[in-house]
Amino acid sequence: MRIGIFEDEYYRYFQPLARLRPIFDLRCGIYLLREKTSIRFPNIPTDYFVRDILKSLMQETYASIRINEVVSSSYLFINARLLADSSFYSFLHSAEDGQYILIDGELAAARLNATHLSLLAFDEEGLLVFPSDDRLKIISYDKPGSKMAHYIWDLISENGKQLIDDFQLSPGSGYCGGQLFEGVHLIKEENIFIGKNSKIYPGVTISAENGQVFIGDEVTIMPNSYIQGPCSLGEKTLIKAGSKIYGNTSIGHNCKIGGEIEGSIIHSFSNKQHDGFLGHAYLGQWVNLGANTNNSDLKNNYSTIKAYANGALTDTGLLFLGLIMGDHSKTGINTMFNTGTMVGIMCNIFGADFPPKYIPDFSWGGKNGLELYKIENALQTAHIVMSRRNQTLSAEMENLIKYYYNQALLNYS
Template structure:
């Protein structure tokens, strides 16, 4: 049996800018990415089917199970998927196709019409809109925490100056450093990954995930439902937000109800609004419709694509979407939508960010972590630059 996580074209467009540079299944929500959740539960290799410029070599067999890459797995869903027969597809109450069983090789975008529909009415967590990434983050931290820690023993917190509440809901991996902090896991788990660091004077209130190699900077306030991806930094006040890997918000400032991609940097005193002064519903730029759309949410902050940077004291308005590889700076609130590969700010003028210059900055940033762009990474960025939006 081969398992392939497919991108639904509509969902993929609605989850930009994060799906500009990755399949839907590689979005992080909770402790793990969606792909990693499936790998851990299925205990087998899982590949992704997406747009051609993101394509990877998919694992295929005489019988293939294609699973919607926006769906977070649970035991009931997996059981229903495994009971599908060849030619059937599983559909939820909102007509989202969840899975397909076939002996054919499918291509993106998948044509769902030939398959016999089978209804799924169980509990489901599916990421179809940008706010879902932070809105569902708390519940996914709890699910991933159980998945990762079951049957394992946490490292001890030996520092005498650290105060712990709800110790049974805290799991510390090998090599983590925790000194003079407050950890409150009474309302949700706190996961502290391998070689992660929580520095002096920080307050962490679960559910929270601080992934491998990440740093919570001294004096930080980490509110519930927050994920700090691998090798990232968080300082100041962060709440109900997901920061993907290798990104930094290392200084004071507020980040709330937000999602930050990989290799991003928020300069000192960057802030975002996540609530309008009139308490009205937040509108958000939608790549699928190319206009601002109602979100149905009162709280909604900043959504920043990979490789984008913001200068010191940059202010982002409620419900701001920034594309891939832009450099944003200057006084005043920035535009609600900033396309990819832009340079400038609201008080100056946004101009095109030269591809060679952007690449130079990315390479310098990654070199600081002993990482480098692959040929595939460069090809993806060149594609996005040539067809930027």
């Protein structure tokens, strides 16, 4: 048997974070969505099924993994949007051939043999199309604790629960492989994991009273910072002095973090180094927020927040929702964002007052107007930023960015 993790048509509602990656490479909790499956199915080979636009990039990124190829007579397919607990994964281990497993009427997983696999197809975007066949058994999984994400903001609102679930998959609790200087305070240290070669300086308080705290390898937390669980800090991340990181926050690897953060996800390789508030937000990779960048995450009249999804203004049903920003986007100092603001990839936002709540890819400007960010300048900045972290912008990623630039050109023309 092989595992097949697949995207479906809902990828449209995870933009702009799904522009340059498949849904399963998004972070929710401690891990990326695909990592949750890999950890629970160790030693079982995994194939990825993605949109055609991402196929070349995935082949470049994951050279040893099959992309959009059915190479076995038996598969357990798992939807990339799945946010499941350990009970659901235990259920999947006992799934039998010829079963579709649904959560709230949506395909969460499928166990198929050679007979059914011969009926699989791909649509015009390269997405898997699962067959309708009377021989397939439909099973509705209705135990609480698992759901299908429908929008990018679902990952934000579910992040706290996923952090707690993912902590059970981590190496252990009550472990410290790093260096704690005198004056560090750990509250409920049995619910705290500190990775190898991490350094935590005097005056830091880490509280796992409301949920576990996971700190990866080689993390540095500078003096007088406060970390509240549930929370995760990825390896080689730097937490600047006096930072306040509140619960339900996931920060990926190689980030530089300062100021105040609550209920947010920062994917990896991104910077929010300075004072300013980031709440109930999602930042992609290679984002940089200038000093005193702030987002609002609660309306003054306490009504639910509207945000854009697949081009349409949508009532999220949420009281708390802040900034959602795509890869390689930047802000100038003192930039402000309203509740539920969407910023595309490769943007540079600056200036006084609130910019629009929907900012397209490759935008340059702010409240006083947006213009198209020239592709040569955007790519030059990306190359410089990545080289400072000893990373390179790959040929396929650059091609994908150019594709979306051409789409942006059509919107501006």
